[in-house]
Amino acid sequence: MIIFAGRSNVGKSTLIFKLTGKKVKRGKRPGVTRKPVEIEWRGKKVVDLPGFGFMSGLPKHVQERVKDEIVHFIEDNADEIELAVLVVDGKASPEIIERWEKRGEIPIDVEFYQFLQELDIPTIVAVNKVDKVKNVQGVIYFLAEKFGVPYSEIPRTFVPVSAKFGKNLDELKRLMEEKLRS
Numbered sequence: 001m002i003i004f005a006g007r008s009n010v011g012k013s014t015l016i017f018k019l020t021g022k023k024v025k026r027g028k029r030p031g032v033t034r035k036p037v038e039i040e041w042r043g044k045k046v047v048d049l050p051g052f053g054f055m056s057g058l059p060k061h062v063q064e065r066v067k068d069e070i071v072h073f074i075e076d077n078a079d080e081i082e083l084a085v086l087v088v089d090g091k092a093s094p095e096i097i098e099r100w101e102k103r104g105e106i107p108i109d110v111e112f113y114q115f116l117q118e119l120d121i122p123t124i125v126a127v128n129k130v131d132k133v134k135n136v137q138g139v140i141y142f143l144a145e146k147f148g149v150p151y152s153e154i155p156r157t158f159v160p161v162s163a164k165f166g167k168n169l170d171e172l173k174r175l176m177e178e179k180l181r182s
Contacts (some may be wrong), residue, residue, distance in 0.1 A: 003043045003081045006087035008051030011128040016048050024048045036073055053108050068093045078119045083179050090127040090139050097146055112175035113147045131162040
């Protein structure tokens with residue numbers, strides 16, 4: 001099983017469609033996907049998880065429940081999960097991470113990456129929306145530092161992509177195949 005996880009509205013469903021050619025049911029606004037959506041691709045189950053964090057128009061307790069359900073899904077299926085693709089918004093993530101840190105909180109993307117590592121789930125961070133980013137390498141180095149990824153592991157962990165424009169998807173596929181083999 002391959003899971004795609006990330007905050008709401010980072011492009012998980014679009015990325016899955018561009019990679020697989022299979023449409024994943026998605027909504028017009030963040031937070032519409034509330035349950036895991038599964039498709040088959042290359043003999044594997046691909047799961048589009050609901051976004052965590054902000055969900056337009058939903059009360060905080062509903063947002064927390066969805067986050068808890070995502071965590072339970074991953075914990076319950078950890079033995080079957082061969083790969084996680086954590087999708088982050090390359091333009092918004094650095095600002096969001098800094099805002100959370102200023103409040104003395106662990107940023108949710110950082111916490112989620114660490115959670116996947118604690119479960120020994122091989123993880124790729126797809127840095128999406130790079131078409132809107134001026135210094136892509138700077139963003140990747142920033143995220144690597146925040147996620148605790150050693151410099152030598154950056155090329156095996158982070159892939160800059162633009163799901164909307166199909167940019168660098170071959171590199172993401174190559175890295176996914178490499179991680180699935182190891």
